[in-house]
Amino acid sequence: xxxxxxxxxxxxxxxxxxxxxxxxxxxxxxxxxxxxxxxxxxxxxxxxxxxxxxxxxxxxxxxxxxxxxxxxx
Amino acid sequence: xxxxxxxxxxxxxxxxxxxxxxxxxxxxxxxxxxxxxxxxxxxxxxxxxxxxxxxxxxxxxxxxxxxxxxxxxxxxxxxxxxxxxxxxxxxxxxxxxxxxxxxxxxxxxxxxxxxxxxxxxxxxxxxxxxxxxxxxxxxxxxxxxxxxxxxxxxxxxxxxxxxxx
Numbered sequence: 684x685x686x687x688x689x690x691x692x693x694x695x696x697x698x699x700x701x702x703x704x705x706x707x708x709x710x711x712x713x714x715x716x717x718x719x720x721x722x723x724x725x726x727x728x729x730x731x732x733x734x735x736x737x738x739x740x741x742x743x744x745x746x747x748x749x750x751x752x753x754x755x756x
Numbered sequence: 757x758x759x760x761x762x763x764x765x766x767x768x769x770x771x772x773x774x775x776x777x778x779x780x781x782x783x784x785x786x787x788x789x790x791x792x793x794x795x796x797x798x799x800x801x802x803x804x805x806x807x808x809x810x811x812x813x814x815x816x817x818x819x820x821x822x823x824x825x826x827x828x829x830x831x832x833x834x835x836x837x838x839x840x841x842x843x844x845x846x847x848x849x850x851x852x853x854x855x856x857x858x859x860x861x862x863x864x865x866x867x868x869x870x871x872x873x874x875x876x877x878x879x880x881x882x883x884x885x886x887x888x889x890x891x892x893x894x895x896x897x898x899x900x901x902x903x904x905x906x907x908x909x910x911x912x913x914x915x916x917x918x919x920x921x
Binding site: 696 | 914
Protein backbone atom coordinates (compact mmCIF):
# COMPACT_ATOMS: atom_id res chain seq x y z
CA UNK A 684 0.00 0.00 0.00
CA UNK A 685 1.37 3.40 -1.02
CA UNK A 686 2.11 6.06 1.61
CA UNK A 687 -0.52 8.76 1.95
CA UNK A 688 0.61 12.07 0.50
CA UNK A 689 0.53 15.15 2.74
CA UNK A 690 -2.17 17.73 2.06
CA UNK A 691 -0.69 20.34 -0.31
CA UNK A 692 -2.73 23.22 1.14
CA UNK A 693 -5.17 25.53 -0.55
CA UNK A 694 -4.30 26.86 -4.01
CA UNK A 695 -3.33 30.47 -4.56
CA UNK A 696 -6.73 31.54 -5.95
CA UNK A 697 -8.33 30.49 -2.67
CA UNK A 698 -5.86 32.54 -0.61
CA UNK A 699 -6.22 35.61 -2.83
CA UNK A 700 -10.03 35.33 -2.90
CA UNK A 701 -10.11 34.85 0.86
CA UNK A 702 -8.10 38.04 1.41
CA UNK A 703 -10.34 39.96 -1.00
CA UNK A 704 -13.48 38.67 0.76
CA UNK A 705 -12.12 39.62 4.20
CA UNK A 706 -11.13 43.13 3.01
CA UNK A 707 -14.57 43.65 1.43
CA UNK A 708 -16.33 42.38 4.55
CA UNK A 709 -14.33 44.77 6.74
CA UNK A 710 -15.12 47.68 4.39
CA UNK A 711 -18.83 46.85 4.45
CA UNK A 712 -18.80 46.65 8.26
CA UNK A 713 -16.98 49.99 8.47
CA UNK A 714 -19.51 51.60 6.13
CA UNK A 715 -22.43 50.14 8.08
CA UNK A 716 -21.24 50.88 11.59
CA UNK A 717 -19.47 54.17 10.93
CA UNK A 718 -22.64 55.47 9.32
CA UNK A 719 -20.90 56.45 6.08
CA UNK A 720 -23.60 57.37 3.57
CA UNK A 721 -26.24 57.73 6.25
CA UNK A 722 -28.44 55.22 7.99
CA UNK A 723 -28.31 51.76 6.46
CA UNK A 724 -31.33 49.54 6.10
CA UNK A 725 -34.97 50.05 5.26
CA UNK A 726 -35.15 53.37 7.07
CA UNK A 727 -32.95 55.18 4.59
CA UNK A 728 -35.42 54.71 1.75
CA UNK A 729 -38.49 56.22 3.27
CA UNK A 730 -40.02 59.64 3.13
CA UNK A 731 -40.27 62.20 5.89
CA UNK A 732 -42.51 64.78 4.24
CA UNK A 733 -46.11 65.22 5.29
CA UNK A 734 -47.40 64.55 1.82
CA UNK A 735 -46.20 61.00 1.61
CA UNK A 736 -47.43 58.28 3.92
CA UNK A 737 -45.03 57.47 6.68
CA UNK A 738 -43.64 54.07 7.36
CA UNK A 739 -42.79 53.31 10.97
CA UNK A 740 -39.24 54.27 11.85
CA UNK A 741 -38.35 55.31 8.35
CA UNK A 742 -36.66 58.55 7.48
CA UNK A 743 -34.29 60.01 4.95
CA UNK A 744 -35.91 61.63 1.93
CA UNK A 745 -38.20 64.52 1.21
CA UNK A 746 -41.20 64.08 -1.03
CA UNK A 747 -43.42 66.61 -2.66
CA UNK A 748 -47.15 66.17 -3.02
CA UNK A 749 -47.87 65.27 -6.62
CA UNK A 750 -51.54 65.44 -7.64
CA UNK A 751 -52.74 62.57 -9.78
CA UNK A 752 -53.89 64.77 -12.64
CA UNK A 753 -50.33 66.05 -13.04
CA UNK A 754 -48.74 62.66 -13.29
CA UNK A 755 -47.32 61.27 -16.48
CA UNK A 756 -45.49 64.44 -17.43
CA UNK B 757 -25.05 9.47 -0.76
CA UNK B 758 -24.44 9.55 -4.49
CA UNK B 759 -27.56 9.89 -6.62
CA UNK B 760 -28.42 7.64 -9.55
CA UNK B 761 -27.40 9.15 -12.93
CA UNK B 762 -30.97 9.95 -14.05
CA UNK B 763 -31.81 11.69 -10.77
CA UNK B 764 -28.47 13.50 -10.82
CA UNK B 765 -29.23 14.89 -14.30
CA UNK B 766 -32.64 16.05 -13.15
CA UNK B 767 -31.28 17.76 -10.04
CA UNK B 768 -28.44 19.36 -12.01
CA UNK B 769 -30.88 20.64 -14.64
CA UNK B 770 -33.09 22.10 -11.90
CA UNK B 771 -30.08 23.71 -10.26
CA UNK B 772 -28.87 25.28 -13.52
CA UNK B 773 -32.38 26.50 -14.39
CA UNK B 774 -33.00 28.09 -11.00
CA UNK B 775 -29.52 29.63 -10.77
CA UNK B 776 -29.55 31.12 -14.26
CA UNK B 777 -33.16 32.18 -13.66
CA UNK B 778 -32.02 33.96 -10.48
CA UNK B 779 -29.34 35.83 -12.40
CA UNK B 780 -31.79 36.73 -15.17
CA UNK B 781 -34.40 37.95 -12.68
CA UNK B 782 -31.81 40.13 -10.92
CA UNK B 783 -30.70 41.61 -14.27
CA UNK B 784 -34.37 42.40 -15.04
CA UNK B 785 -34.62 43.98 -11.57
CA UNK B 786 -31.48 46.02 -12.27
CA UNK B 787 -33.08 47.36 -15.47
CA UNK B 788 -36.13 48.44 -13.46
CA UNK B 789 -33.89 49.90 -10.76
CA UNK B 790 -31.96 52.02 -13.28
CA UNK B 791 -35.25 53.16 -14.79
CA UNK B 792 -36.64 54.06 -11.36
CA UNK B 793 -33.59 56.17 -10.54
CA UNK B 794 -32.99 57.86 -13.90
CA UNK B 795 -36.44 58.38 -15.42
CA UNK B 796 -38.08 61.78 -15.05
CA UNK B 797 -41.54 60.45 -15.87
CA UNK B 798 -43.56 60.02 -12.68
CA UNK B 799 -45.68 57.13 -13.88
CA UNK B 800 -42.68 55.29 -15.29
CA UNK B 801 -40.85 55.65 -11.97
CA UNK B 802 -43.92 54.55 -10.04
CA UNK B 803 -44.44 51.54 -12.32
CA UNK B 804 -40.76 50.61 -12.03
CA UNK B 805 -40.88 50.49 -8.21
CA UNK B 806 -44.08 48.42 -8.24
CA UNK B 807 -42.55 46.02 -10.80
CA UNK B 808 -39.37 45.80 -8.69
CA UNK B 809 -41.39 44.61 -5.71
CA UNK B 810 -43.26 42.02 -7.78
CA UNK B 811 -40.05 40.80 -9.40
CA UNK B 812 -38.42 40.34 -6.02
CA UNK B 813 -41.41 38.67 -4.42
CA UNK B 814 -42.44 36.30 -7.19
CA UNK B 815 -39.21 35.67 -9.09
CA UNK B 816 -35.98 36.56 -7.26
CA UNK B 817 -36.77 35.25 -3.77
CA UNK B 818 -38.27 31.89 -4.94
CA UNK B 819 -35.45 31.36 -7.43
CA UNK B 820 -32.77 32.24 -4.86
CA UNK B 821 -34.17 29.81 -2.29
CA UNK B 822 -34.64 27.09 -4.90
CA UNK B 823 -31.15 27.59 -6.31
CA UNK B 824 -29.57 27.42 -2.85
CA UNK B 825 -31.50 24.33 -1.71
CA UNK B 826 -31.20 22.41 -4.97
CA UNK B 827 -27.51 23.34 -5.14
CA UNK B 828 -26.92 21.78 -1.72
CA UNK B 829 -28.80 18.62 -2.75
CA UNK B 830 -26.85 18.53 -6.01
CA UNK B 831 -23.50 18.83 -4.25
CA UNK B 832 -24.29 16.21 -1.63
CA UNK B 833 -25.60 13.78 -4.25
CA UNK B 834 -22.52 13.89 -6.47
CA UNK B 835 -18.84 13.05 -5.98
CA UNK B 836 -18.13 16.80 -5.74
CA UNK B 837 -19.56 16.92 -2.22
CA UNK B 838 -20.37 20.10 -0.31
CA UNK B 839 -17.08 20.61 1.56
CA UNK B 840 -14.53 18.80 -0.60
CA UNK B 841 -13.71 21.47 -3.16
CA UNK B 842 -13.05 25.14 -2.53
CA UNK B 843 -15.10 26.30 -5.52
CA UNK B 844 -18.17 24.51 -4.13
CA UNK B 845 -17.66 26.12 -0.71
CA UNK B 846 -17.23 29.57 -2.30
CA UNK B 847 -20.45 29.06 -4.25
CA UNK B 848 -22.30 27.93 -1.15
CA UNK B 849 -21.09 30.87 0.95
CA UNK B 850 -21.78 33.46 -1.76
CA UNK B 851 -25.24 32.02 -2.51
CA UNK B 852 -26.18 31.83 1.16
CA UNK B 853 -24.90 35.36 1.80
CA UNK B 854 -26.73 36.75 -1.23
CA UNK B 855 -29.95 35.03 -0.15
CA UNK B 856 -29.73 36.35 3.42
CA UNK B 857 -29.08 39.92 2.20
CA UNK B 858 -31.92 39.55 -0.31
CA UNK B 859 -34.40 38.38 2.33
CA UNK B 860 -33.35 41.21 4.64
CA UNK B 861 -33.56 43.79 1.87
CA UNK B 862 -37.03 42.68 0.74
CA UNK B 863 -38.48 44.87 3.50
CA UNK B 864 -36.79 47.93 2.01
CA UNK B 865 -38.09 47.16 -1.47
CA UNK B 866 -41.60 46.74 -0.07
CA UNK B 867 -41.23 50.17 1.55
CA UNK B 868 -40.06 51.76 -1.70
CA UNK B 869 -42.98 50.25 -3.64
CA UNK B 870 -45.49 51.27 -0.95
CA UNK B 871 -44.21 54.84 -1.05
CA UNK B 872 -44.15 54.92 -4.84
CA UNK B 873 -47.77 53.75 -4.91
CA UNK B 874 -48.96 56.86 -3.07
CA UNK B 875 -49.77 60.25 -4.52
CA UNK B 876 -46.33 61.55 -3.55
CA UNK B 877 -43.77 62.16 -6.27
CA UNK B 878 -41.66 58.97 -6.36
CA UNK B 879 -38.77 60.53 -8.30
CA UNK B 880 -36.93 61.40 -5.11
CA UNK B 881 -36.77 57.79 -4.00
CA UNK B 882 -33.19 56.49 -3.95
CA UNK B 883 -33.65 53.14 -5.68
CA UNK B 884 -31.45 50.21 -4.73
CA UNK B 885 -28.67 50.26 -7.31
CA UNK B 886 -25.75 49.28 -5.00
CA UNK B 887 -27.65 46.17 -3.95
CA UNK B 888 -28.88 45.15 -7.39
CA UNK B 889 -25.54 45.82 -9.10
CA UNK B 890 -23.73 43.97 -6.31
CA UNK B 891 -26.11 41.05 -6.67
CA UNK B 892 -25.42 40.81 -10.40
CA UNK B 893 -21.66 40.80 -9.69
CA UNK B 894 -21.95 38.06 -7.06
CA UNK B 895 -24.18 35.91 -9.25
CA UNK B 896 -21.79 36.28 -12.19
CA UNK B 897 -18.93 35.14 -9.94
CA UNK B 898 -21.03 32.15 -8.85
CA UNK B 899 -21.80 31.32 -12.48
CA UNK B 900 -18.11 31.57 -13.38
CA UNK B 901 -17.15 29.25 -10.51
CA UNK B 902 -19.72 26.71 -11.71
CA UNK B 903 -18.37 26.70 -15.24
CA UNK B 904 -14.60 26.89 -14.58
CA UNK B 905 -14.56 24.77 -11.40
CA UNK B 906 -11.10 25.99 -10.34
CA UNK B 907 -8.91 23.32 -8.82
CA UNK B 908 -8.28 22.95 -5.13
CA UNK B 909 -9.52 20.41 -2.60
CA UNK B 910 -10.03 21.09 1.07
CA UNK B 911 -8.28 19.10 3.79
CA UNK B 912 -11.46 17.06 4.18
CA UNK B 913 -11.67 16.46 0.44
CA UNK B 914 -7.99 15.46 0.38
CA UNK B 915 -8.50 12.85 3.12
CA UNK B 916 -11.51 11.44 1.27
CA UNK B 917 -9.46 11.18 -1.92
CA UNK B 918 -6.66 9.40 -0.06
CA UNK B 919 -9.10 6.95 1.55
CA UNK B 920 -10.59 6.18 -1.83
CA UNK B 921 -7.11 5.40 -3.08
